[in-house]
Amino acid sequence: VRRDLVEAAKRGDHDAFRVLATGAGDRLYAVARLILRSTDLAEDAVQEALVRAWQKLPSLRDPDKFDAWLYRLVVNACNEQGRQLRRRSNQVRSIPLNVAIADETKSVADREQLERGFSRLKPEQRAVVVLHFYSGFSAAEIAGILGIPQGTARSRLHYATEAMRAALEADARRPAVAQNGAA
Amino acid sequence: MSEIEQTISSWLEAEAPQQLPDRVLEATFERTGRSRQQGGWRAVLGRMRVSSFLPALASAAVVVVVAALGVSLVVNSGIGRRPSPSPQGSPTPLPPSTVVGAWLSTSDEDGGTQRTTLEASAQGTISMVETDTIASVCGGTPSTMTATGSIDRNRLIFPTPTYTCDDGREPRLTNGDPTPMNVSLRNLTYVFDSASDTLYIGENVWYREGATPPSPRPSSPAGFMWPEATLDEARQAQAQADGADPAFAWQVDPRYADYEGWDQVVEAGGPEIGERFVREELGWDSFLFAPFLGADDFWSGGGPSAGHTQLGYLRCAPGETNALYPEPGVPDQLEGADRCAPSLDELRYEAVSIDLAQPVRQDATGIWIVSRWALTTPFAQADPHDAVAMAEAHLREFLEARLHGEGAEGYVSAFTPDGTRDVPLLYAATSGSRYERYEIQRVAGPRWPEADMDYVVRLFADGGATVVEQPIRTNGRQFLHDVADTTENGQPVPLSYSFLEGRVSLTAPSTWRPSVVSRRMALARGADGVQIIWLLEDPLPAGEGCAADAAPRDADALARAIASDPDLVTTTPLTVTIAGLPAVTMDVIGTNPAASICDDYEATFVLLTSELTPLPIEPGSRVRLFLFDVPEGSPFGMFAVAFSAPDSLFESVLDDAAPIIESLQLHDP
Numbered sequence: 024v025r026r027d028l029v030e031a032a033k034r035g036d037h038d039a040f041r042v043l044a045t046g047a048g049d050r051l052y053a054v055a056r057l058i059l060r061s062t063d064l065a066e067d068a069v070q071e072a073l074v075r076a077w078q079k080l081p082s083l084r085d086p087d088k089f090d091a092w093l094y095r096l097v098v099n100a101c102n103e104q105g106r107q108l109r110r111r112s113n114q115v116r117s118i119p120l121n122v123a124i125a126d127e128t129k130s131v132a133d134r135e136q137l138e139r140g141f142s143r144l145k146p147e148q149r150a151v152v153v154l155h156f157y158s159g160f161s162a163a164e165i166a167g168i169l170g171i172p173q174g175t176a177r178s179r180l181h182y183a184t185e186a187m188r189a190a191l192e193a194d195a196r197r198p199a200v201a202q203n204g205a206a
Numbered sequence: 207m208s209e210i211e212q213t214i215s216s217w218l219e220a221e222a223p224q225q226l227p228d229r230v231l232e233a234t235f236e237r238t239g240r241s242r243q244q245g246g247w248r249a250v251l252g253r254m255r256v257s258s259f260l261p262a263l264a265s266a267a268v269v270v271v272v273a274a275l276g277v278s279l280v281v282n283s284g285i286g287r288r289p290s291p292s293p294q295g296s297p298t299p300l301p302p303s304t305v306v307g308a309w310l311s312t313s314d315e316d317g318g319t320q321r322t323t324l325e326a327s328a329q330g331t332i333s334m335v336e337t338d339t340i341a342s343v344c345g346g347t348p349s350t351m352t353a354t355g356s357i358d359r360n361r362l363i364f365p366t367p368t369y370t371c372d373d374g375r376e377p378r379l380t381n382g383d384p385t386p387m388n389v390s391l392r393n394l395t396y397v398f399d400s401a402s403d404t405l406y407i408g409e410n411v412w413y414r415e416g417a418t419p420p421s422p423r424p425s426s427p428a429g430f431m432w433p434e435a436t437l438d439e440a441r442q443a444q445a446q447a448d449g450a451d452p453a454f455a456w457q458v459d460p461r462y463a464d465y466e467g468w469d470q471v472v473e474a475g476g477p478e479i480g481e482r483f484v485r486e487e488l489g490w491d492s493f494l495f496a497p498f499l500g501a502d503d504f505w506s507g508g509g510p511s512a513g514h515t516q517l518g519y520l521r522c523a524p525g526e527t528n529a530l531y532p533e534p535g536v537p538d539q540l541e542g543a544d545r546c547a548p549s550l551d552e553l554r555y556e557a558v559s560i561d562l563a564q565p566v567r568q569d570a571t572g573i574w575i576v577s578r579w580a581l582t583t584p585f586a587q588a589d590p591h592d593a594v595a596m597a598e599a600h601l602r603e604f605l606e607a608r609l610h611g612e613g614a615e616g617y618v619s620a621f622t623p624d625g626t627r628d629v630p631l632l633y634a635a636t637s638g639s640r641y642e643r644y645e646i647q648r649v650a651g652p653r654w655p656e657a658d659m660d661y662v663v664r665l666f667a668d669g670g671a672t673v674v675e676q677p678i679r680t681n682g683r684q685f686l687h688d689v690a691d692t693t694e695n696g697q698p699v700p701l702s703y704s705f706l707e708g709r710v711s712l713t714a715p716s717t718w719r720p721s722v723v724s725r726r727m728a729l730a731r732g733a734d735g736v737q738i739i740w741l742l743e744d745p746l747p748a749g750e751g752c753a754a755d756a757a758p759r760d761a762d763a764l765a766r767a768i769a770s771d772p773d774l775v776t777t778t779p780l781t782v783t784i785a786g787l788p789a790v791t792m793d794v795i796g797t798n799p800a801a802s803i804c805d806d807y808e809a810t811f812v813l814l815t816s817e818l819t820p821l822p823i824e825p826g827s828r829v830r831l832f833l834f835d836v837p838e839g840s841p842f843g844m845f846a847v848a849f850s851a852p853d854s855l856f857e858s859v860l861d862d863a864a865p866i867i868e869s870l871q872l873h874d875p
Contacts, residue, residue, distance in 0.1 A: 034688065038730070041235055052226035057218055069226060070234045077238040137217045156211065157218040170515040188210045 029086035044073050051097045057153045058101045068104045072097040091168045098150045140190025148183035155180055299357045302326030305398055309405055309412035312419060322412055331356055334364060343378055344371035362396040399551055425580035432483055432576040437565055444566040444573050460570035472497050480560055483576045484519050492522035494546045513563035520585055521556040522546035530590055531654040543654035554584040593657035593682035605644040605663060608633055618678060618685040630692045630699055631674050639667035656681045690716045705741050713869035737859050739866055740821055740848040748811035752804035761833035765790045773801035773810050784832050785870040794829040821848055828856045
């Protein structure tokens with residue numbers, strides 16, 4: 024039935040597209056929100072990605088790749104949102120975090136460290152991190168989604184993970200240094 | 207997973223929002239509802255023709271057999287007669303001795319070994335045994351395919367191959383398609399390429415056992431750039447381009463850096479840098495930009511990854527025209543296809559894929575370079591003569607079965623509102639009259655490259671007084687019909703639409719299209735969906751503002767709540783009988799000047815479902831409500847049917863909607 028919906032949407036059936044987009048909206052939004060760290064930008068990115076999906080659906084050759092293609096569109100839209108923001112303010116890394124979701128497993132300090140480490144990642148690294156650690160795609164699948172070589176996907180994932188590890192470790196050391204300095 | 211990986215994963219999981227706000231989707235659909243589908247190469251090829259057909263081929267013929275054999279094959283999955291010889295082909299078939307022997311596949315992607323043995327008989331037929339050590343359709347166990355066929359020009363055609371799993375299980379297509387394997391494999395056709403002494407089916411190649419396997423296709427080395435070879439050169443070129451040096455300024459094109467501009471580039475025949483690369487670096491004198499080959503989508507990832515990927519080009523045989531598609535200016539066909547003969551043989555083109563990137567600056571002023579190229583699997587155009595022969599044989603069988611009253615299922619995939627593939631009026635007209643004769647008319651095509659065609663089939667009943675007409679799009683292998691296009695004596699035919707998990711159905715002409723949002727279902731008609739029949743399960747009155755009020759006791763109570771809503775202007779509720787069921791009906795004829803406008807919808811709510819999906823009334827429109835108390839023992843509670851339309855149209859279109867509402871049926875699934 025899902026393949027039928029994609030094929031129908033490709034033929035211009037807007038209702039079929041509505042069903043597909045409604046089904047995909049939440050997970051695309053999650054990815055966009057995690058990459059962009061902003062609710063407003065993420066909503067815009069999802070909307071842009073879905074509008075583009077509708078307009079470009081006839082050029083999607085394989086209906087089975089619809090989901091992967093949507094991810095690609097939303098990651099592209101996230102980058103476009105990031106670019107526009109950089110052009111406007113040159114402060115993409117200081118987008119306010121307006122998350123109100125409590126995480127029982129992590130302390131506030133841990134979350135802040137993770138947030139800080141993540142915010143230092145380049146946009147393309149963020150996308151790979153979210154697609155891998157949140158959406159559960161392998162590096163090979165991410166390469167297919169983003170249209171990049173597998174090696175590039177792996178290296179981005181590796182460097183992004185290491186960068187976050189370094190950020191956590193650096194932040195973890197900071198209080199101790201301050202304490203020593205004060206002593 | 208390491209500790210840091212677990213930490214990142216848990217953190218992202220906790221941070222992820224749960225739900226996209228409805229208003230985002232509504233705003234999205236408001237935009238998509240107004241915008242036409244487009245696309246660079248699609249615009250070139252025409253509206254809704256090759257563009258929408260290619261994927262159907264991929265989904266059916268190709269994927270079916272990919273699943274079956276573990277390789278990428280294109281087969282004639284249609285049920286029909288063996289294709290008749292092409293008048294363009296060589297009149298002399300290959301001697302069978304040319305192809306006898308053992309052949310090995312180069313690309314069995316599941317890791318098995320696929321070996322094909324061909325033997326010739328004294329009668330001139332060819333027998334084939336193909337074994338696969340790992341067959342995905344057999345759960346990874348070995349399989350054997352046997353067939354007897356014949357040679358037509360340079361093609362080996364096997365009408366009815368038999369595919370079996372060696373352990374006795376039934377082979378099943380891995381994509382979930384229930385089509386029996388042996389049906390999918392009908393008219394399996396291998397093409398012999400004498401130049402390379404290989405057999406091929408689409409993208410898959412077999413070479414002779416004992417011979418050297420075909421070498422990998424050339425591609426660019428890591429770090430490749432063109433026309434500059436290094437990043438330093440690229441920086442210098444950027445500086446020269448910034449200074450408007452014409453030797454480098456051509457590498458800058460602001461259209462490449464955004465979606466809309468790129469569409470223009472594609473529609474104009476492709477990017478200049480791609481054309482220069484193919485001509486100057488690959489040395490192709492004649493070629494065709496084929497955007498449908500790749501999966502290009504502008505990638506704005508930032509840094510060196512920003513750019514375009516997988517742009518496809520086909521090489522044309524120099525100085526030749528396309529003998530199989532000689533006609534210029536065919537509507538909905540890629541411009542120039544008639545002038546581009548395949549470079550490898552009668553059917554196949556050499557193909558290259560290239561990526562473009564901006565190595566220095568990723569904006570409208572940055573220079574573009576080719577960052578990767580690779581020769582890809584040769585692209586095969588379909589033989590239009592084969593396609594016509596197969597299509598018409600298949601359609602004849604389909605229509606004969608319809609006349610006989612059985613066995614016509616599965617011949618044509620129909621796009622239906624409920625996702626089934628059933629062709630309407632398969633064996634009889636709406637009156638129940640059986641068909642007496644049929645006609646087949648090809649109205650367009652074959653079009654390059656897949657030989658897709660538009661047919662119209664007509665079935666006659668009642669001595670010719672009743673004519674059912676159904677357009678069918680096909681390339682000889684895949685057959686598609688949109689049920690909305692079925693007509694009887696020129697009128698759309700009524701179809702049954704099922705809602706709420708089959709508990710409610712309506713019968714409406716096929717020009718009405720279904721929509722499903724949460725527990726609010728709708729049939730819509732009109733270019734902008736302006737005439738809508740809604741079904742709402744467990745309706746709640748709209749309370750203050752945009753919230754829902756408490757559930758009413760019955761339909762009367764709901765009607766009173768709506769009539770007393772200060773936002774709405776209504777008529778007096780009346781008791782009526784609809785589809786044999788008692789109902790309360792009333793019109794919402796407008797809204798009061800100070801009515802609540804709900805931000806997300808920019809409309810006032812009449813009702814909401816129990817999941818808070820609203821029935822809105824927009825300015826200038828009117829809604830007729832039918833509120834039902836369902837009979838005792840019904841599987842669900844109260845429900846509402848509503849018809850909404852612009853005020854100016856309301857009375858005139860109500861006559862169309864009334865019989866649909868009257869067709870309401872409740873089912874106990």
